[in-house]
Structures are given as structure tokens and as C-alpha cells.
Amino acid sequence: xxxxxxxxxxxxxxxxxxxxxxxxxxxxxxxxxxxxxxxxxxxxxxxxxxxxxxxxxxxxxxxxxxxxxxxxxxxxxxxxxxxxxxxxxxxxxxxxxxxxxxxxxxxxxxxxxxxxxxxxxxxxxxxxxxxxxxxxxxxxxxxxxxxxxxxxxxxxxxxxxxxxxxxxxxxxxxxxxxxxxxxxxxxxxxxxxxxxxxxxxxxxxxxxxxxxxxxxxxxxxxxxxxxxxxxxxxxxxxxxxxxxxxxxxxxxxxxxxxxxxxxxxxxxxxxxxxxxxxxxxxxxxxxxxxxxxxxxxxxxxxxxxxxxxxxxxxxxxxxxxxxxxxxxxxxxxxxxxxxxxxxxx
Numbered sequence: 001x002x003x004x005x006x007x008x009x010x011x012x013x014x015x016x017x018x019x020x021x022x023x024x025x026x027x028x029x030x031x032x033x034x035x036x037x038x039x040x041x042x043x044x045x046x047x048x049x050x051x052x053x054x055x056x057x058x059x060x061x062x063x064x065x066x067x068x069x070x071x072x073x074x075x076x077x078x079x080x081x082x083x084x085x086x087x088x089x090x091x092x093x094x095x096x097x098x099x100x101x102x103x104x105x106x107x108x109x110x111x112x113x114x115x116x117x118x119x120x121x122x123x124x125x126x127x128x129x130x131x132x133x134x135x136x137x138x139x140x141x142x143x144x145x146x147x148x149x150x151x152x153x154x155x156x157x158x159x160x161x162x163x164x165x166x167x168x169x170x171x172x173x174x175x176x177x178x179x180x181x182x183x184x185x186x187x188x189x190x191x192x193x194x195x196x197x198x199x200x201x202x203x204x205x206x207x208x209x210x211x212x213x214x215x216x217x218x219x220x221x222x223x224x225x226x227x228x229x230x231x232x233x234x235x236x237x238x239x240x241x242x243x244x245x246x247x248x249x250x251x252x253x254x255x256x257x258x259x260x261x262x263x264x265x266x267x268x269x270x271x272x273x274x275x276x277x278x279x280x281x282x283x284x285x286x287x288x289x290x291x292x293x294x295x296x297x298x299x300x301x302x303x304x305x306x307x308x309x310x311x312x313x314x315x316x317x318x319x320x321x322x323x324x325x326x327x328x329x330x331x332x333x334x335x336x337x338x339x340x341x342x343x344x345x
Contacts, residue, residue, distance in 0.1 A: 113272030227269030
């Protein structure tokens with residue numbers, strides 16, 4: 001008597017193609033922008049030291065440091081929309097904000113996923129947290145509650161700067177010595193942090209090990225703005241339910257904690273366009289970025305597109321006078337001396 005046939009063991013899914021490395025591309029693009037930020041920070045440090053008579057000179061102020069003044073750029077955006085005038089004080093900051101918004105509208109929240117240096121820090125913290133076994137994924141309701149503060153902060157800034165200030169008050173503030181020297185005050189803040197600042201930064205880093213991308217997902221109002229803009233993006237990851245094996249690898253790889261395996265089209269404000277879910281999927285063709293109508297596009301489009309868009313807008317701004325501040329150098333140096341006269345570098 002013959003034995004009953006043993007059910008065949010399902011074949012293991014084919015591995016992802018070796019060329020598909022979204023995590024590596026993302027880290028490479030983030031690192032390149034981070035190195036550019038470090039260079040700008042060093043040049044700005046040399047400039048401030050020269051202005052204060054504490055370093056060799058002459059030195060020039062790199063306009064790209066204005067990217068660390070998001071509130072000033074947000075106010076300048078409102079002025080641009082109401083008057084059509086580009087901010088003459090921190091024009092590079094406004095250019096960087098416009099670039100970030102264009103990335104969101106076209107390529108998901110790509111500024112957060114590929115350009116922002118804080119995003120790189122939390123990417124590294126998340127990797128370390130997973131390697132140490134510390135990373136935890138909060139339940140869905142808890143994740144929604146954790147995301148609320150960044151939207152409340154965004155609402156606060158919208159209310160105070162876009163609604164609470166008229167055009168004249170906004171223009172007057174942007175031209176004040178306080179706003180002109182805001183980048184130098186930011187430098188002083190990090191060069192001479194208080195004990196409370198060190199504790200807060202350490203706490204944020206520790207939370208980033210346990211709750212991946214804690215700052216980005218819970219506290220960053222800039223990311224909240226870009227996430228809302230990204231809802232209009234034509235680019236989104238699409239999942240083929242017919243080939244999906246529900247392994248959950250895509251969700252575990254997602255920096256935004258999105259349940260990718262539960263969606264057909266991932267159009268979430270938390271999607272940073274990193275495509276790490278695509279790289280984690282073991283089934284070729286199951287996940288991939290697509291345009292409306294389902295047309296698939298290369299997975300590298302988001303990362304390389306963000307870099308190209310940023311560099312293109314930077315070139316446009318330099319060529320058209322939307323990058324360098326219109327404040328006369330002598331006045332700028334005087335204002336910096338008044339703002340930072342007591343600072344020792």
C-alpha cells in the first residue's frame with residue numbers, strides 16, 4: 001500500500017535583484033549632503049571667528065547655513081506668497097525651503113529621507129538600535145499619538161507667523177538684527193550648550209535608539225509640513241497584492257513605521273521616499289514606485305531626483321541672485337559683532 005503524498009514545501013521566494021540597494025543609495029546621498037553641511041558649518045565658524053577678531057581672515061559667510069533657519073524661511077515663504085518678493089536677508093534659506101517643498105510635491109518627503117542631516121543622524125541611530133536589539137515598534141494608536149506633537153507645532157508656527165502677523169510686521173521682523181544674525185546665534189547655541197540642552201539632546205538620541213526616527217516622526221514641524229505637501233505627490237510605492245506573501249519585511253524596513261503590506265498604494269505623510277521597503281521585499285515586482293495609473297518607475301528616482309532637484313535649484317538661485325544675502329558685508333559684520341560680542345570661540 002502506497003503512502004499518501006506529502007504536501008510540497010512552498011519554494012522560498014527569490015531574493016531581490018543584487019542591484020536593488022535603496023538603503024545604500026539613501027545613505028550615500030545623505031552622507032554627501034551631510035559632508036556639505038559640515039563644510040558649510042566649518043566655513044561659517046571661520047567667518048564668525050574672523051568677524052569677532054578671533055581668527056585669521058578675511059573669510060566669507062557660506063549662504064547654505066541658512067538652511068538651519070527653518071522658522072525664518074517659513075516666514076519668508078509667507079512673505080513671498082503675499083508679495084511676490086524673495087527674502088533679501090536669508091535668500092538661501094528660502095531657496096532650500098522651496099526645494100524641500102518641490103521634492104515633497106514631486107518625490108514624496110524626499111528632503112527628510114535623503115537631504116536633511118538630522119534624518120541621517122536618526123537613520124544611523126535607528127540602525128544602531130536595531131543592531132543592539134533596542135528598537136521597538138509602537139502599536140498603531142500609540143504611533144498616532146506620538147505623531148501628534150509635530151502637527152501641533154506646525155499649527156503653532158502657522159498661527160503665529162502666517163495668521164498672527166500682518167505683512168508689515170512680517171517684513172519688519174525679517175529685517176531686524178535679531179533675524180539677520182540668527183545663524184550666528186544658532187552657532188553659539190551649539191558651541192556653548194547649556195546643561196539642559198545636553199540632557200535634551202542625549203534624551204532625543206536615546207529615544208531614537210528605542211523608537212526609530214523619534215524626532216522625525218514625532219517632533220519635527222518641518223517634516224509635518226513636507227508630509228502634508230507629499231500627499232499631492234504623483235509618486236508612491238505600489239504593492240501587488242497577488243504576489244505579496246505577507247512576510248512583513250517591508251513594514252519592518254520602513255522608517256515611517258507604515259504598514260506597507262496592508263496598502264496597495266503607500267500615500268502616507270510619513271513616507272520619505274527612501275524605497276527601503278522595496279529593497280527589503282523578497283518578491284521581485286511585488287513592490288515598486290509608480291506614477292498614477294500604476295506605471296512603474298526606477299526605485300532610484302526618488303533619491304537621485306531629490307539630489308538633482310536640489311542642485312538644480314541651487315544653481316538657479318546662484319545665477320539669479322536668490323542665494324547670496326543682499327545685506328552689505330560691512331553691516332553684516334557689525335550686526336554679528338553686536339549679537340556675539342561676548343562669545344569666545
